[in-house]
Every structure is written in C-alpha cells, then in structure tokens.
Amino acid sequence: MMAPMAREENRATTSTRIRTPETRTPVRPAPRAWTTRLLIAGIVLTALNLRPAITSLGALLEEVRDALGMSGSVAGLLTSVPPLCFAVFGVTAPRLARRFGPAAVVCAGMVAIAAGLLIRPFTGGTAGFLAAxxxxxxxxxxxxVLMPVIVKRWFPDRVGSMTGxxxxxxxxxxxxxxxxxxPMTEVLGGSWQTGLAVWGGLGAAAVLPWLPFVRDRGTTPAQDAHARVDDRGAAPARDAHARVDAPRLRVTRSRTAWxxxxxxxxxxxxxxxxxGWMAQIFRDSGVHAGTAGLLLAVTMVMGVPLAFVIPRLATRLPHQGPIVLAxxxxxxxxxxxxxxxPAGGSWLWALLLGISNCSFPLALTMVGxxxxxxxxVAQLSGFAQSTGYLISIPGPLLVGVLYQHSGGWGLPIALMAGLMIPQMAVGVLAGRDRTVEDEATR
Structure with missing residues (x-):
C-alpha cells in the first residue's frame, strides 16, 4: 500500500517548485518516498496506541478492583477518566500544535502513553493508578485531536482513505x-500488573517514526513531505515547521460544529x-473471563474492516445521515x-455493537x-472532541452507580439504548453538506 501511495505523490509533486518570500528561488523538496512512508508508519503506530490503555484495563477490571479495593462506583469513576482527560487535555492540542508543530506534540503524546502504561500498574494504590x-x-x-489535522495537512487529497x-x-x-x-497475563505468570504494563512497549515503538519530523524544525510540511504550496497558493513561512495556522473561526457560531x-x-x-463494562456484563451473565475478553475483542475488531470502508463511503456521499442511521x-x-x-446470543450482540461503534471513524471523517x-480542521477537531468528551464523562460513571445500586444490568443497558436516539438525530444534522467556515462567518 505504501509504495503506490509514495509513487502517486512523486508523480503529483515532482515538478512543483516553492519560492519563499525572502529568496524567490526554487526549494528542492525532501525525499518524498521515505517521508511519506514514515508519516504513514507514524499514523498507524499512533492509532494502534490510542485504545489499549482502556481496553486492556476493561479485560482485567475485576482483578484491578479486587487488588485495589474499588467499589462499583469507584470503578465507574475509573471508566470515566478517559473522556475526562480527553476533554481537559484535548482542548490544548491546537494551541500546542501551533507552537511546536503537530508532529512534535504527537511524539510527546506517545512518550506520555508509554510512561503512563509502564508506571500505572505498580503505583500501589487507587490514587496513583488514576494519576498514571x-x-x-x-x-x-x-x-x-491532531490525527485529523495531520491527515488533512499532509494528505489533503486522500482524507477518506488515510482516515480509514x-x-x-x-x-x-x-x-x-x-x-x-x-491470555497474555496468564502466560506471563498471572500478574495483572505485568498484563497491563506490557502495552507500554507499543507506545515506545510509536515514538520513533515522529522523531525526524520533530528534529527538522526549519522546513515546512510542504517541503518535508509533498513540497506543496499552502491553501492560498503561496509558500508557507520558512520557520513554520508543521505548524497549524492560527485559527480565526468562531466555531461556536456553527450549528454543524455543535x-x-x-x-x-x-x-x-x-x-x-x-x-469499560461490556466484558463485565458478559462475566456476570456466566461467561468465562477469557471468553468475555474475546467478545469485547469481537466488538472492537469490527472496526478494522468497517473503519476503512465507512470513511471512504462517507466522502463519496453528499450527506452522511444514512450511515449514521444504519x-x-x-x-x-x-x-x-x-x-x-446476554449469554445466549452473546456473539451476535458483540457483532452488532461492534458495527455501531464505527460511529467513531465516521465522526472523524466528518470533522475532516x-x-x-x-x-x-484543527479548530473543529479540538472543539468537537473536547466538547464531546465532556458530554461523555457522566455515562460510564452513571453506569457504575446504576449497576451497584440496582444490583443488575437492566437499567444501565436501558440507559445505553436510550442515548442512541439523540445520537442518531444529531448525527443526521452533522452529516449535512456544509462547512463551519461558512456558518461561522455569517
């Protein structure tokens, strides 16, 4: 896949010359084949690291609760930490990208992921576990937040395929x-600490592809990757290295953004x-712990083929509402x-919920x-993701509270189903063919 993409870029950009305001002389582009491959490797490795910290904990949540003495409500708080952190820290991503460049910020993010995963299981208490x-x-x-920005900036003509x-x-x-x-925890001796910490190695591997883009601070993304001019047809500033232009939109004026x-x-x-909870739902219905983990994996793995198909389909439709409804x-x-x-048709339910969870790549595609x-895109991504994750914070916590006080999963599941109705309604509105620039300037 990478070689044809690189050849396509070579054909499209070989004859492009950039003139800076200072010199007005042609700038020789960097080797495009290896930079394109390195960018794709960085995007893939980064994406591989964006959920194991959460789903690995979900698979071992019962063991972690027993070891740290967590109640159901505290466990619900633990499952609410991801959206809370995404809302709090995600809103800073566009500002950090403007100052340091999106590649540098993503590289630092991979370092934080690796460090936190390695430290978390060995903190010895609930507070330390939450902090790590x-x-x-x-x-x-x-x-x-910055993945859609990187895709839009370096692959503007392939937003659908690269998002996929x-x-x-x-x-x-x-x-x-x-x-x-x-199963890996069992092979490594049965310690849940080891089973969680091992994922830190994947985070460390994801740091490497971004290092060349962090070090080369004197070139623009166009010179680095594709030697393209910017959206206005002029060459970017010489010292702008992979930075996102300062946003001038008032996104909160856009109904589509909301x-x-x-x-x-x-x-x-x-x-x-x-x-956070589906594996536990299956375990409480009598399913073995290993099988419950596999069921959760089935739900997640549905995103592998569909996450590639749905963005490509979405970019070909004038309105993404039908995909939202399906x-x-x-x-x-x-x-x-x-x-x-829950136990009788567990594999079917896991399959259907896995299809439904592909709303995430659809949302990312609509951001682009x-x-x-x-x-x-940087401003819209920061606003949509930070606001969205703020909205999502009460959900996992409320499920834990309902589970503890009702003694079963009936009310939590009813809550999940009830939230699907407004999700479909606003998804249809978000799928309309319009841009936030048009709405924000009216």
Missing amino acids: SALTLMGIAVSN LYSMALALGTASAAAVTV ALAVYFGLQATGAYITM LGVCGLAGYAGLYLA MRARSSAG
Missing part, C-alpha cells in the same frame, strides 16, 4: 488489547461504556439483545469534511 492513567490519557487526548487507515489501525489496537490481555460535538460525545459515551439501528438491536439474552483548511 491520566498521564497516559493526556498523550492519547492530544494525539486524538488510521481508524482501522485504531480498531485493531483496541481489539488486540481486549483479546490478548487475559451537532458534530454532541454526536461525538454520545458515540464516545457508548464506546467507553462498552470498553449504525444507530445496529446499536439498538445489540442493546436489546444484551438486555434480553466539515472544514476547508487544516487550520479549520
């Missing part, structure tokens, strides 16, 4: 952590409830089955489609 989790989630938060590749890798990492954490933020928040609510119907069917016969420039 917050460090990991801080790295995930800024990378979450990124989303597919994200789903693969999510599913792999859910599937192999329990619809996209609410859609993102409601799909994130369902996703983090699923990642995913929502699958979610409602999955929750109904989980309520009526609802703004015209990389600066607009």
